[in-house]
Amino acid sequence: MKWTIGVLAVIGIMISSSRFVISQVGKTEITKWQYGKNGAVSLTYDDGSVNQFRVAVPIMDSFGFPATFFIITANIPGSRYHGTFIGRPTKAIIEETARIPTNKDNFFERASAVGFLGYEGTLDFHTRAGELHDEGKNVEQAYRVLDEAYEKVRTGAFRPSNQRERSTEEGSKVTWDELRSLANRGYEFASHTVTHPRLAVLDDANLVYELERSRQDILDHLGFAHTFSVECPYGTENERAVQAALLRYQLARNYMPDANVDDLDRSNTLDPAASGKEYVRWQRGALTETPMELMKSWIDKAAAQGNIWLVLVFHGVDGVGWKPKTGAELKDYFGYLNSKKQSLWVATFQDVAKYIRERRQSTVASYTDGELISIVLRSELTDLSYHLPLTLKTYVPGEWKRVEVRQGEERQQVEVLRANRAGYVLYQARPDAEVVRLSQVVQSR
Numbered sequence: 001m002k003w004t005i006g007v008l009a010v011i012g013i014m015i016s017s018s019r020f021v022i023s024q025v026g027k028t029e030i031t032k033w034q035y036g037k038n039g040a041v042s043l044t045y046d047d048g049s050v051n052q053f054r055v056a057v058p059i060m061d062s063f064g065f066p067a068t069f070f071i072i073t074a075n076i077p078g079s080r081y082h083g084t085f086i087g088r089p090t091k092a093i094i095e096e097t098a099r100i101p102t103n104k105d106n107f108f109e110r111a112s113a114v115g116f117l118g119y120e121g122t123l124d125f126h127t128r129a130g131e132l133h134d135e136g137k138n139v140e141q142a143y144r145v146l147d148e149a150y151e152k153v154r155t156g157a158f159r160p161s162n163q164r165e166r167s168t169e170e171g172s173k174v175t176w177d178e179l180r181s182l183a184n185r186g187y188e189f190a191s192h193t194v195t196h197p198r199l200a201v202l203d204d205a206n207l208v209y210e211l212e213r214s215r216q217d218i219l220d221h222l223g224f225a226h227t228f229s230v231e232c233p234y235g236t237e238n239e240r241a242v243q244a245a246l247l248r249y250q251l252a253r254n255y256m257p258d259a260n261v262d263d264l265d266r267s268n269t270l271d272p273a274a275s276g277k278e279y280v281r282w283q284r285g286a287l288t289e290t291p292m293e294l295m296k297s298w299i300d301k302a303a304a305q306g307n308i309w310l311v312l313v314f315h316g317v318d319g320v321g322w323k324p325k326t327g328a329e330l331k332d333y334f335g336y337l338n339s340k341k342q343s344l345w346v347a348t349f350q351d352v353a354k355y356i357r358e359r360r361q362s363t364v365a366s367y368t369d370g371e372l373i374s375i376v377l378r379s380e381l382t383d384l385s386y387h388l389p390l391t392l393k394t395y396v397p398g399e400w401k402r403v404e405v406r407q408g409e410e411r412q413q414v415e416v417l418r419a420n421r422a423g424y425v426l427y428q429a430r431p432d433a434e435v436v437r438l439s440q441v442v443q444s445r
Contacts, residue, residue: 024395037345039302043067049321068349070192070231081213083195085116086205097150102143108203119158125149130198188348190229200238287323303343373438379431389428402441408434
């Protein structure tokens, strides 16, 4: 009797399980990451120093990795816009500093102008005052830094400069033509402003100039696709600066306001595993002193956890630029990343953000009609910047081995994958386009 009950129980479980598998047929979802991967990685570079292109790009090419470069547009020969001060004559500002100390009413104007007074060394005072103010260390001390700068100007302590200073090294030989060629190969270029200032201490006119004129040069030389992203210099999270940036760009690397994304910047020490958000945008800076073991652990965590978008930030390469990594280190690191390609989607900064946003704003519905499964994919996004195909996962009948996917004139064949006795396919589809049709590919004998 016990044996009979046991057999009946097993049969009942089998029937129930079979019904579950059958009921799954046609069920479709949008995968969390493109291609059904377990996480995403974006390789990003700041400043546009020459060895990023001469050394790092060939290494990335060898693995087929795209990347995003946040470029300082004034440093590129042929750019229309360069560093300047928008406002009153600087002579009037200098004369005024002899009578009125720097305070909250004149600080932003003086911080904006100090690098463009026509003297060598004054730009350093903008950077120092900006750091103190932006990071909330000591606002009163920031005022004193500017007072010191203007006093030295008035007393002739600085040597006159023949040209206005810029905030980063000169001599970059990369050209717009070279960048255009790389853009055509799938690399993303994005704004790092005109001159890389401390945006938080610029007055409104100069803040707008740095953001808009950089965007305009990128638009003129590389096209609209490369005006999607911006990185405000020094990774500032100053609300005024960030909001000004997001009025002009779809996405900022230093701040992502999306409700379903936990945004952990480079200085954040929170373990991304502690986040309860659907996605974690986890920025990590790979500097000269960063151990390779630690850098590889970031990749391991992104591959294992399921909701991490690892945004890697590089600066100098092979001795050129800030805190450089060597070409040998990059080759080792990217090789390790390549070993995890079954789990990780490596994509440009804007493409990962687009996928996250498109997925959140899209709906999918399916129905079966005999041997045909039809899927309708719709998006609420009306901005034409969002045009990535999404990865769909559809369960198919258990006897199917291979499936043809049709959307309009596009056709692809995909193998059926299996998990928990259920068969499914992964494939790409475009939102708001034709209905997707799935049918079994009958193998000829």
